[in-house]
Amino acid sequence: MxxxxxxxxxxxxxxxxxxxxxxxxxxxxxxxxxxxxxxxxxxxxxxxxxxxxxxxxxxxxxxxxxxxxxxxxxxxxxxxxxxxxxxxxxxxxxxxxxxxxxxxxRLPGDVLRFSEPDRFGTPDHRRAIGAEMVDTLAAIHTVDHEAVGLGDFGNPEGFTQRQVERWTDQIEWAFEETTERREVPQLREVGDWLAENAPDEHAYALVHGDYKLDNVVFGPGTPPELTGVLDWEMSTLGDPLCDLGWLLFFWPDRSDSIPTIMQTVAPVFLANDDYHSRAELIERYEEATGVEVTNQRFYRVLAVYKMAALGEMFYARYLMGNSDSTFYAMMEDGVPALAEQAVEIMEGEQPL
CATH class of the missing domain: 3.30.200.20 (Phosphorylase Kinase; domain 1)
Incomplete structure (x- = not known):
């Protein structure tokens, strides 16, 4: 460090x-x-x-x-x-x-990672957190990127297919190092499914690239008010539903069996009954943007696949001796668990 x-x-x-x-x-x-x-x-x-x-x-x-x-x-x-x-x-x-x-x-307030501030611990305030997250995502996706000078900020055509290809390439790179220790054949199955089901056409919008609860700031008062979106380094022009899928991946549902690895990266307190379910988040997003989300399963699988790719690269670097991070070491079992989660979503065993 x-x-x-x-x-x-x-x-x-x-x-x-x-x-x-x-x-x-x-x-x-x-x-x-x-x-x-x-x-x-x-x-x-x-x-x-x-x-x-x-x-x-x-x-x-x-x-x-x-x-x-x-x-x-x-x-x-x-x-x-x-x-x-x-x-x-x-x-x-x-x-x-x-x-x-x-x-x-620097914005005053809280970044929510593994717990909620005491001032947010009521049913109404917990509902407000989900509403603020979705409404802000809708604001990102509906901003006039041409008018604000971001018309050349990326190459949106074919964005989603390139995402599948990019993360597949990263997984194959990592496999060269990790397969001697253990194999994750389900990841190749997931990659093939994504390549076959990637949309030929999709909407274009400004996308954040890493939109989740711990990349935003909630102001110091109540009710909860989202006052700033942080960490824009992955932003570009692309498929807005990739952002939505990523948000849903990091939004545990009350019916989920949460893998150990997700307990280290996701705010598991969101599984409380007072918070929005993933289905409710999608419904609010549709209302806010006018976009009907008919292929949520693809975007949720893509999000898990992306996290698995990152995890496999972390594990490869750990095996190479480039990192002694215990988090990277956890990916020995964490990535297979993510691959299993992706397959369950693919096969309809983990619905919204």
Missing amino acids: PSESDLVDPERLREFLAGYLDEADSFDVERHDQGFSNETLFVEWGDRDLVVRRPPPGETADTAHDVMREYRVVDALQGTDVPVPETIAACEDTDVMGCEFYVMA
Whole structure:
């Protein structure tokens, strides 16, 4: 895990911020230790709380950890119905921090991961959380991306088929390392099914790419109000139902038998009877967007397949000695459990 000294020269950052903000009588930088991708630094600038987003130190893939792409979409969404943090500045001068980075305001409130704040622990407030999540997703998918300057933000044609191909390629790459330890033949079965059932045509919209409960902020008051969508690094123009499928994957239902691996990545408290069911989330999404979701099974399977691909890559890196993460090691059993879940959805054994 990189230290703060690996990520930032405080004095250089202070000089940079002074060019955009009023002078501050206090300044402090703290690394945020959550997440597996771009690095997040919390900055105290006088009475303002800021966030710096930068890629991890060292070599990165050409398209991974693209913070300037993330900045572009967050900046474009300022003033729209999509709640995002206020952008402050972006820096392409690598002399400041050794990489490109951007700065935004830090939003007060809570990110919900493994528990709900006490103030949300009522039936009405729990219902409001699901409503806020769906209504915000609908706002993302219905924003006029051309009008806000994102008309060239991706290649939406054939997006869903490419998603299947991309994650299949990643699984095959990981299998070269992992099959000596254990095999997961069900993943190939799932990949074949997805390739056969991928839609030839789909709607085009701005998609977030990682839309789930722990990538949004709820403000500090009640009733629950979603005040900001975070972590836009996977955003592009594509098939909006891929976002919906991903949200549903991370939304346990009261009737689910939740695999152990999901208990480490999903907010299992959502299985409480007071929260929306997945079927209710889809119904609200249809009402908010005017889109009829007739192929939810495909998008739910695709979401599980994507998570399984990520897990298999994590496990491969663990076996290669590139990580000693216990989470990565858990994928030895976690990925087979995900593959089984995908098959159950495919075969109709895990309905909405």
